[in-house]
Amino acid sequence: RNYSDTETEGEIFNSLVQYFGDNLGQKVKAMPLVEETSLLEDSSVTLPVVVIGNGPSGICLSYMLSGYRPYLSSEAIHPNTILHSKLEEARHLSIVDQDLEYLSEGLEGRSSNPVAVLFDTLLHPDADFGYDYPSVLHWKLEQHHYIPHLVLGKGPPGGAWHNMEGSMLTISFGNWMELPGLKFKDWVSSKRRNLKGDRVMPEEIARYYKHYVKVMGLQKNFRENTYITSVSRLYRDQVDNDGQGRNISTQHLQIEKSKFTKRNWEIRGYQRVGDGSHIPFCLFAENVALATGTLDSPGRLEVEGEDFPFVFHSMSEFGAAVSKGKLRGKMDPVLIVGSGLTAADAVLCAYNNNIPVIHVFRRRVTDPDLIFKQLPKKLYPEYHKVYHMMCTQSYSSDSSLLSDYTSFPEHRVLAFKSDMKCALQNLSGLKRVFKLSAAVVLVGSHPNLSFLKEQGRYLGRNSSLPIACKGNPVEIDAYTYECVKEANLFALGPLVGDNFVRFLKGGALGVTRCLAIRQKKKKHLFVERGGDGMM
Numbered sequence: 001r002n003y004s005d006t007e008t009e010g011e012i013f014n015s016l017v018q019y020f021g022d023n024l025g026q027k028v029k030a031m032p033l034v035e036e037t038s039l040l041e042d043s044s045v046t047l048p049v050v051v052i053g054n055g056p057s058g059i060c061l062s063y064m065l066s067g068y069r070p071y072l073s074s075e076a077i078h079p080n081t082i083l084h085s086k087l088e089e090a091r092h093l094s095i096v097d098q099d100l101e102y103l104s105e106g107l108e109g110r111s112s113n114p115v116a117v118l119f120d121t122l123l124h125p126d127a128d129f130g131y132d133y134p135s136v137l138h139w140k141l142e143q144h145h146y147i148p149h150l151v152l153g154k155g156p157p158g159g160a161w162h163n164m165e166g167s168m169l170t171i172s173f174g175n176w177m178e179l180p181g182l183k184f185k186d187w188v189s190s191k192r193r194n195l196k197g198d199r200v201m202p203e204e205i206a207r208y209y210k211h212y213v214k215v216m217g218l219q220k221n222f223r224e225n226t227y228i229t230s231v232s233r234l235y236r237d238q239v240d241n242d243g244q245g246r247n248i249s250t251q252h253l254q255i256e257k258s259k260f261t262k263r264n265w266e267i268r269g270y271q272r273v274g275d276g277s278h279i280p281f282c283l284f285a286e287n288v289a290l291a292t293g294t295l296d297s298p299g300r301l302e303v304e305g306e307d308f309p310f311v312f313h314s315m316s317e318f319g320a321a322v323s324k325g326k327l328r329g330k331m332d333p334v335l336i337v338g339s340g341l342t343a344a345d346a347v348l349c350a351y352n353n354n355i356p357v358i359h360v361f362r363r364r365v366t367d368p369d370l371i372f373k374q375l376p377k378k379l380y381p382e383y384h385k386v387y388h389m390m391c392t393q394s395y396s397s398d399s400s401l402l403s404d405y406t407s408f409p410e411h412r413v414l415a416f417k418s419d420m421k422c423a424l425q426n427l428s429g430l431k432r433v434f435k436l437s438a439a440v441v442l443v444g445s446h447p448n449l450s451f452l453k454e455q456g457r458y459l460g461r462n463s464s465l466p467i468a469c470k471g472n473p474v475e476i477d478a479y480t481y482e483c484v485k486e487a488n489l490f491a492l493g494p495l496v497g498d499n500f501v502r503f504l505k506g507g508a509l510g511v512t513r514c515l516a517i518r519q520k521k522k523k524h525l526f527v528e529r530g531g532d533g534m535m
Contacts, residue, residue, distance in 0.1 A: 063218060100115050113478060118506060119506035149221055187208050228267060297446045306441070333357055338361060347386050421436065461475045
């Protein structure tokens, strides 16, 4: 085995000794950061938690697993008097140690997950009413609460924020994007940058998240350039849903009995190193937390010709084509498919570069579920400009395409042709064909859960459909974020429907409370058995 970070391994070893008690002694060896052998017998430590995904969900979870605890500030008064009286009842306890169901009761917000609404209203009281009240929480680092864990990500901490198109403003305010303990405005000021308005560029957010991990001392928990290929259970206590239980050898069961942490999960993958080579690894964990986000796989129309090179499926691809001048001087329009904010970004990108647009979407412009209906005009003028064009510059059969922008409400794409033509169809079945310079399909995205069995579909509310943030999120316990259909597997962030950073922080709270309770039970059992009992 080749290691390059022995100091970090030592830190993890010390944390495990602290986690299980000093009596653990020599029974735990330092965990391999990159394990080239895949044999169960050769693996060393079974980690309490492995987090897959190093975006804001994974970062916030690492922050709380590292022992940071939120308490009600001494002088804080929450504007919700009922919630405030509940908080006063246990002021001496951190929020992690309180009954989240009790605190969440009666609260309403823009998340379907009650703990997300609770944590958001503690961090941003009455934010949805336009107020900018300070958080009622203050944070303490209590190192005895540290739960050893690793956070695995493909790139630097911040996840997909490092890959977003840089020319667009974030949909949320800068302070809504911040993580606990480091105000975004304070960080911007420390970098001597001027914050123009409340909304910021994605690259600023990405740099903030990367800096956050460093300044909070979380680096030892993070591994970059890691790609997960398999996450599987080593055994099941009960028979599987199909009635077939996995056979477990007596030898493997004896190995399990010798461990203080159950080897519930085997995580396989590879790590890219400096010379471009891939080094395989195999980790074991008692718990796995899925924090992958949902931006891995762009949504597709599944129509003929969708794979032609003139059809893009991401804003970054389209933005790159525009910036390189590939569409400059084209007389034929760009087709943009979708009615969400990313599609609106593409419309703005084309419009601002004098590229004519055909904008196709299935909804009617008066649909109350259109995202534009939820955005205040004063705060999001550019998106309301797009919505105004969607409503007022729609195609009519007795006129030709407009010079700059033409919308096609309640239309769908039938096919793309090799001669760069596209066939559209409306609700009544009427078809139209247009010549294009390019097409951009922006109809949402799906997470890449290929490392799970059934692509993770079995975890969703509807197991026959792929996991999707809006239509089919992972089904979880509302207060622990543990998957309903898989014990010791947790999910948070967009995977459970929380697409906005301000709400995904609640997932970290729910997971941390659940694991902290189990840790206490484990230590209690360990003490009862005199430090030598097996679990």
